[in-house]
Amino acid sequence: MTSLDLGVIGNGAVAALVDASATINWWGFPRLDGDPVFLSLINGGKDGDGQDGPANGFFSLDLASQIHAEQIYLPNSAILRTTLYDDDGGVAEITDFAPRFVLYERIYRPPMLIRQIRPIRGRPRLRIRVRPCFQYGELLPQITRGSNHIRYVGASQTLRLTTDAPISYILEERHFLVDQPLTLIIGPDESLREDIERTARDLFERTLDHWRGWVRSLSIPFEWQDAVIRSAITLKLCNFEETGAIVAALTTSIPEAPDSRRNWDYRFCWLRDAYFVIHALNRLGVTRTMENYLGFITNIVDESREHALRPVYGISRESGIEERESATLAGYRGQLPVRIGNQASGQIQNDVYGSVVLAATHAFFDHRLIRPGNAELFERLELLGKKAIHAFDKPDAGPWELRTIAAVHTFSSVMCWAACDRLSKVAAVLDRPERAGWWRKQANRLHAVICEHAWNPRLGHFVSQFDGEELDATLLLLHELNFLSAADPRFVATVEAIGRDLRRGDFLFRYKTSDDFGIPETTFVICGFWYVDALAALGRREEARSLFESMLARRNPLGLLSEDIAPESGTLWGNFPQTYSMVGLVNSAMRLSAPWEDAF
Template sequence: MSDTSLENGLIGNSAIGALVDARGRIVWACLPRFDSDPVFCRLLNPADDEEGGAFSINLADFAHAEQEYIRHTAVLRTRLHDSHGGCIEITDFAPRFRLHGRIFHPSMLVRRVALVSGNPRISVQIDPRFEYGEFKPVITSGSHHIRYVGPSTVLRLTTDASIHAVLESRFFHLHDPLTFILGPDETVQASVASTGREFLDQTVAYWQDWVRTIFIPVDWQHEVIRSAITLKLNAFDDTGAIIAAMTTSIPEHPDSGRNWDYRFCWLRDAYFVVNALNRLGATTTMERYISYILNVVSAAEGGVLQPVYGISGEARLLERFAPALAGYRNMGPVRVGNLAYEQIQHDVYGSAVLAATHMFFDSRLQHPGDANLFHQLEPLGHKAFTHYNQPDAGIWELRGFTRVHTYSSIMCWAACDRLARIAKRLGLEERASFWRDSADRIHADICAQAWDESRQAFTASWGGDSLDASLLLMNEFGFLEADDPRFTATVEAIERELKRGDFIFRYVERDDFGHPEHAFLVCTFWYVYALHALGRKEEARACFERLLACTSKLGLLSEDVNQATGEQWGNFVQTYSMVGLVNCALRLSRRWDQAY
């Protein structure tokens, strides 16, 4: 599919999400929730039909298009122009607003099409697929609706457009506005036009009201607001989980085989996501995410945490291939599920404790941490102390071998360190002393085992000789002060060995799939953190500006970037990357009293 790219807009409502391409086609949408069957899967190219798996509104004699969000919302507008001066506008959104004292966010997509100028002709082509591209729907219709029936899912389209024109994908002149409501097999009670207008008005008002409640910096306000909305869209309201990305199997670089399903919740993300939400003032989303993590901790068998969980807290994420989908630009395989849940990653204990620490220090929260919660967290500290010097797969989930990863050890230290701080705040002096002693013992061991005197750097693993971009975070977690010469030396070593052009690679050594070819975006955001901590603030701002240049036209980021061309790769829209943008902007911006 030569026109397939990640230049897509994200719409959603914290129950579902969808990607709309630059020509206004819905090319990805999982219903009825983030990790469900992608009923629109054109982004991953149905193997038997390159045009299938999309909801398209086609303009005859198409010439060009432009796209933008309605200001401070998750409502997307696409204008399509024909070669005769005609123009139509497509407005796409998923309803979200307050209704009857709660948030109304159905598994529903709404599309409104209006005439802007000229005498354009359009056709509507709706071609969902089911069971990851395996089945085309059985189609039935009524006077104002079309049902798309799959093996386990039924979708209903309600519209005021000609039903036969839609069924036949026939071109017709657009005069009056048209509304398309796609969702569960339920009757729309009021007229579709009035329902669409009301849902649009209330959804726009919801998002614009929400944006007014968050904290933004003086600089890069537009970028931070878009990132904040995106984080909200990647949050699953029902449980509080925040997914890593909306998609599965977008390769990290061409034909790499590094195609993973990211529609799940990784504990490694917890600290960064919670920190960003806290700084933005999005405390409700933050508290629900922490609650999700604590529920996962409580359900963990034997207190052993996995790296990744399903959005309802599911532990088993069995991985399989979806052969009916050829993959992004025909670069399969397409994976469903993620075997990373079976891996051993000791950093997860620190990630969970770091996230929960906010409960004890942020008095805005509805359910502040107390001694009971502290005692619930202590087993995580014991696990961290037991495993800090044991081999694991590491933060990058190496599948072929294990070793004692320095990052994992540091996160185990962080678990004990934060438990000591929490105990002190609660006045539990004996427990504070116990956890401080534990943290100090881990700290001394890491410094003895992971510092390479000959290279003047902390290495990726104990006794190893390679570097890892995650060590840029040693100051972020408080493991080393910014003025510690070992931190400075490690950052300089990473600059020498992992920097390619403007970007930092997570590592450069060969792994299970060969040598990485594209930069993992969040690592360069971490580099900005480190530059800022070291007082190299002008360099930090310049590096951040180069990262901002990588965003799509709509301000969104994926997982990876081709450092030579700037093209985005990897799963999209990537929470890790958007969080990195927020955290950098909030650090680097001028103060408000310097703005005018």
């Protein structure tokens, strides 16, 4: 059965998912949000041999009589290695990567994947099946062949597979003896004018050196280093480097829970993620990616003078991401619908103003950045702050993007307060005392209103909506956002209430009330990390560490997380890999780790 035991390979332009048996079952081309030419992850049915699996949309390498596979990342890299075993002692090794390194003083990141095959032992017999499709599975390619390549021609784009493997065996999908190394390069329809094996070896060595150098530049905690490094690399693979955008996940329509219809397209950039991503990148010392992301955000700020901010944008700042359902694809494990685009782009979510201001604040305080914040940026951010003042007590869809239910959500209001609070601090740094005082007055006013309407005196804790009675996990961020101190009895009471009402075993629901699709069935990974952070802030460090370790144990075999976890089985659900989840892991590890000095 299809699962999320997947590895990610990529280079900041494209990213692909590889399953535990070395099948590429997802690849958006020619960029992260592009038409997935391999999409069998979300297309059930039978394959061409009548076996379980899709008929098209994959790139598989399998041995005759294969019995076992093992998979690892090469340490400190985004290069994935799968070892296949057959029942006659044959062993073959598959190395998958997307080239990435510095060339001519800029990053070389072509929309290309490379697969290197090496026989290790015995007489492994391999079958190569390359079955791309176009237009979300609606169009099968026309296929033409050359002496060392195969072209897969669609209506608007063409893939080329260049290889030193026998072309006829690939086209006929016939097993053949692998007695020497082989290389497969798939990407744009461009001729390769150099020796293929030597080219792939050079690209491999440069890419490996690049990733290991990148990892050496990270600021990581003493404990849980491997988990943090893998999270950092994965976060980087979700970064569309050309514009600076970071997608929420690489996939669409992996459901939050079986038969829930909570199937969303996450291949876009949510402004809400900005604060959390920037916070994690800053802690890791990934200043270039952080600065590029700030550039993406400030471009949006420039365009929004007369308009409300949207909650989510395309990776090149497209605002029209209309949602539609595929009539062709069968869905992940047969779970429909498969959605393309996201309706949230047209919602009102008032937290976006605080999200952008909090993210942009780094530009005024981080002296490592090449393009620091200045008076002009501050004045543009003030326009957003004024919109936050207007919106803070207005109904919206909230942080969980409710589709038909509007209310004044506490998190949205607190984020509007945070916009005013940070603008006061930025004004002070810029030596503008009058503006600092004005924004402080606004922040104080919003703070008082929020405390009046979001605190429920009968229940004795904060609630998710003004004058309401329900909880949601974003209330765990009241301390993280500096709205309340960790010692504030109201924060302590709210954390305790959330632990009592939203916790299920070692995991946390985002809320337990009915929404547009009923009551949530799976726990939300990032909420679990927020709870860990809140416990640590309250001084309950041993409890926080135990819970953190339990959550780490739910990562897939390659150390990656999706959006949701089924609390009883521990099964991963939701889009993959989830940026939110990987950011939460980094932040919690940084908070909980013993200092480096304890090692010596």
